[in-house]
Amino acid sequence: MMTSLMPQLSLRFIPVWRRNLLVWRKIMVPSVLGNFGEPVLYLLAFGYGFGQLVGDLGDLPYMVFLASGIICSSAMYTASFEGMYSAYTRMSEQKTWDGLLGAPLNLDDIVLGEIMWAATKALMSATAILVVAALLGLVSDLRALLALPVILLAGFAFAACAMIVTALSRSYDFFLYYFTLAITPMLLLSGVFFPLDQLPDVIVILAHLLPLVHVVEVIRPLMIGEWPVNVLLHLSVVAAYGLVALSLSTWLLRRRLMC
Amino acid sequence: MDTVALTDDFTTAQTADGPHIARACRLLKRYDGQTVVDHIDLEVRPGECFGLLGPNGAGKTTTLRMMLGLTPPDGGTLHVLGEPIPARAREARVRLGIVPQFDNLDPDFTVRENLTTYAGYFGLKGDARRRRVDELIAFANLGQRENMGIDSLSGGMKRRLTLARALINRPELVVLDEPTTGLDPQARHHIWQCLRGLKQQGTTLILTTHYMEEAERLCDRLAIMDRGRIVAQDSPNALIAEHIDPHVLEINGNAAMRWLDGQTDDLPARAHRVGDMALLYCREAAPVLERLERAGLRYLHRPANLEDVFMKLTGHELRD
Numbered sequence: 001m002m003t004s005l006m007p008q009l010s011l012r013f014i015p016v017w018r019r020n021l022l023v024w025r026k027i028m029v030p031s032v033l034g035n036f037g038e039p040v041l042y043l044l045a046f047g048y049g050f051g052q053l054v055g056d057l058g059d060l061p062y063m064v065f066l067a068s069g070i071i072c073s074s075a076m077y078t079a080s081f082e083g084m085y086s087a088y089t090r091m092s093e094q095k096t097w098d099g100l101l102g103a104p105l106n107l108d109d110i111v112l113g114e115i116m117w118a119a120t121k122a123l124m125s126a127t128a129i130l131v132v133a134a135l136l137g138l139v140s141d142l143r144a145l146l147a148l149p150v151i152l153l154a155g156f157a158f159a160a161c162a163m164i165v166t167a168l169s170r171s172y173d174f175f176l177y178y179f180t181l182a183i184t185p186m187l188l189l190s191g192v193f194f195p196l197d198q199l200p201d202v203i204v205i206l207a208h209l210l211p212l213v214h215v216v217e218v219i220r221p222l223m224i225g226e227w228p229v230n231v232l233l234h235l236s237v238v239a240a241y242g243l244v245a246l247s248l249s250t251w252l253l254r255r256r257l258m259c
Numbered sequence: 260m261d262t263v264a265l266t267d268d269f270t271t272a273q274t275a276d277g278p279h280i281a282r283a284c285r286l287l288k289r290y291d292g293q294t295v296v297d298h299i300d301l302e303v304r305p306g307e308c309f310g311l312l313g314p315n316g317a318g319k320t321t322t323l324r325m326m327l328g329l330t331p332p333d334g335g336t337l338h339v340l341g342e343p344i345p346a347r348a349r350e351a352r353v354r355l356g357i358v359p360q361f362d363n364l365d366p367d368f369t370v371r372e373n374l375t376t377y378a379g380y381f382g383l384k385g386d387a388r389r390r391r392v393d394e395l396i397a398f399a400n401l402g403q404r405e406n407m408g409i410d411s412l413s414g415g416m417k418r419r420l421t422l423a424r425a426l427i428n429r430p431e432l433v434v435l436d437e438p439t440t441g442l443d444p445q446a447r448h449h450i451w452q453c454l455r456g457l458k459q460q461g462t463t464l465i466l467t468t469h470y471m472e473e474a475e476r477l478c479d480r481l482a483i484m485d486r487g488r489i490v491a492q493d494s495p496n497a498l499i500a501e502h503i504d505p506h507v508l509e510i511n512g513n514a515a516m517r518w519l520d521g522q523t524d525d526l527p528a529r530a531h532r533v534g535d536m537a538l539l540y541c542r543e544a545a546p547v548l549e550r551l552e553r554a555g556l557r558y559l560h561r562p563a564n565l566e567d568v569f570m571k572l573t574g575h576e577l578r579d
Binding site for chain 2: 015096103106
């Protein structure tokens with residue numbers, strides 16, 4: 001049998017995506033609270049509490065600095081959670097994927113649909129934070145809207161990475177490894193809470209091997225009314241993470257489920 | 260059951276030996292060096308109900324999964340609805356329905372939403388979709404519960420809904436993996452009735468079961484699988500006629516076993532002993548009955564059935 005190693009990309013992912021949207025609409029209130037309330041609380045508590053101590057970073061008030069970081073980290077968390085806990089539940093506990101495979105859909109369509117859905121959730125969460133940040137006066141101008149497509153790309157990349165973990169996982173406990181070993185270090189080393197130049201050079205170089213810092217370096221300038229530099233390079237790193245992870249997770253899931 | 264049209268006209272693949280809905284040649288599947296499906300040949304004809312019987316681990320479910328394109332075979336060729344599988348399994352699934360062994364209804368949706376979203380996966384939209392869903396809710400007799408969650412349904416209702424979901428695309432072929440396992444007798448009879456209705460409309464059915472009674476009632480032809488091989492393939496009556504004597508006498512208890520031990524080899528029956536019971540298979544019942552009466556033993560006299568064939572061909576030991 002000839003099966004391509006690459007994922008088969010098709011618009012058939014849309015029914016899978018739509019299924020998740022329909023379910024989300026039913027549990028919208030707690031879902032919005034989770035995706036939107038928590039980062040806002042962080043923003044307010046850290047921003048006001050910490051901001052007093054830290055003062056300004058250059059000519060940037062700490063709140064403004066933090067808002068542009070949190071929008072990125074929240075996209076990472078939202079996409080990762082959805083790609084792990086929720087997708088794993090649908091794959092393993094609820095057997096939703098088995099049902100989908102009874103319809104004229106391929107596993108590749110399901111994986112892409114789940115990843116696109118997780119990216120969509122990241123976008124929804126980031127949009128909500130952007131609105132709050134704008135209301136609090138933490139956003140400079142309309143350039144901030146350009147952050148949203150970047151967030152969608154970032155959500156895609158983080159969701160695809162999470163899908164690799166889901167493909168390898170035998171239980172929910174496994175996800176903690178990924179959070180502890182990948183997500184948390186990335187959160188701390190990507191300039192979300194403090195500028196990277198506080199850290200030793202070697203750490204800064206290592207941090208640039210991971211995707212989150214590239215997201216932050218594009219989005220922060222957009223939020224504070226500047227134009228980012230090296231945009232193509234940054235976005236290419238994020239996109240590469242997404243595409244490689246999509247291929248790898250699809251391949252792993254085919255091995256796991258279509259056997 | 261409602262008299263709604265549940266299927267379209269079916270198309271079949273033509274070959275030298277006549278039309279078929281599914282055909283497997285030398286189909287092979289190995290897991291970790293162990294052969295689970297061992298070069299089997301199968302042919303399912305249009306409009307028939309074809310049964311796949313076998314003890315646990317015989318390879319039934321693996322065979323079905325291969326037919327649906329969910330498991331890649333390690334050898335042989337496979338065609339379903341004229342499509343080569345697994346290469347064009349997705350295209351074949353457009354035209355078939357699946358009732359899996361374990362219900363995988365969507366627990367995030369109500370009864371109606373389950374059917375509506377599933378219809379969406381097949382590209383049904385708007386009015387056509389709503390009408391189809393209405394028909395199937397009536398078919399599954401779930402009108403009272405259409406807006407309830409899946410958790411509130413009994414096992415029988417879930418099965419009915421799963422069957423209704425499998426019919427959403429008016430399939431030419433419905434594949435059912437142990438459709439009545441775990442159901443109470445009423446629910447089982449209801450499913451049987453639904454399946455007979457489908458057959459009358461020309462839908463081809465492939466089902467696995469280990470209820471011989473179910474196979475005997477529903478199946479036009481069946482294959483008995485054991486250890487990955489097909490050990491017999493024919494109609495239930497032909498299998499009984501070919502493999503087993505028509506009369507069965509069941510005896511049990513210590514006295515009966517002592518009597519059996521005391522019989523010299525002139526007993527005109529083939530005795531099969533399992534623990535403290537024995538089955539005597541014979542062409543003529545009278546001579547054996549006479550001996551049993553003389554010994555004053557209790558017995559049960561019945562015609563041979565599919566279960567006798569099954570036990571003869573697959574053995575009596577426990578399978579896990």
